[in-house]
Amino acid sequence: MIIYLIRHGxxxxxxxxxxxxxxxxxxxxxxxxxxxxxxxxAAQDPIFDQIELLLSSPYPRALQTALELSRHQAFPVKVELGLHEWLPAKHGLVTDDQAAAAYQAYRQQPEFCQAPWDYETVGELKKRAVNVFQKYATDYTTIACVTHGELIHQFTGNDQTDFCQIQKISF
Known part of the structure; x- marks a missing residue:
């Protein structure tokens, strides 16, 4: 299955x-x-002529992006919880400064959560996204997913993804 990963606007x-x-x-x-x-x-990109289904993260910035992408297309849109952004704290609230510090720790050691943080590891992030993709792999050949920068990074290796940038992967 071909998946076009699209970062929200x-x-x-x-x-x-x-x-x-x-x-x-x-x-x-x-x-x-x-x-x-x-x-x-981004909606003018010819890849949208091939899309059979558009998945979206449940966050409003992703949903609004999906709305704009689908406005003039015939493909269905489905919201998938597993496409949300990386979690700086799996349990509890964090401030913006704490989230930034947790992200720094995550980038230094993404495989294991460092104390005192409770961030989502790269393995956990990838597993939840793969679980979403697997649900569609047998029924679709080409889908698109509006999601977030860190999730896209983990599947493409690209450290920086611009807003509404489209990246293609094979799944």
Missing amino acids: EPDYAAVKAAGYLGFGRELAGLSKRGRWQAQQ
Whole structure:
């Protein structure tokens, strides 16, 4: 199966910051005006003529990107929990600074969670995404997934993925 991994458009965290949201509350951010434009531009890519199904992370920035990508296409869109972003804390809330520190620790040692952190390991991240992909491998030849930078990094090896950048993998 061919999978096109697409990073969501540029997010706008102003509303969640103004509301004082921390931890998972921060993940409620939607797209900025530029992020919507990025998704509209990406939707013009000819790969979308081949797509049989579009999967999306449940985070609003990914869902809004998927909405823009599917606006003029006939393929179905399905939300998959396992396509969410890397978790800086599997249990409990963290501040933005704590999440950044946990990410630094993760990047230094992604295979094992270092104390005092409780971040998701690379193995856990990949396993949940593979579980999603396996559900579709027998019924589809070409799908697309709107997801997040770290998940894309683990399947492509590309350290930096721009907003709405499309990367192809074979699964």
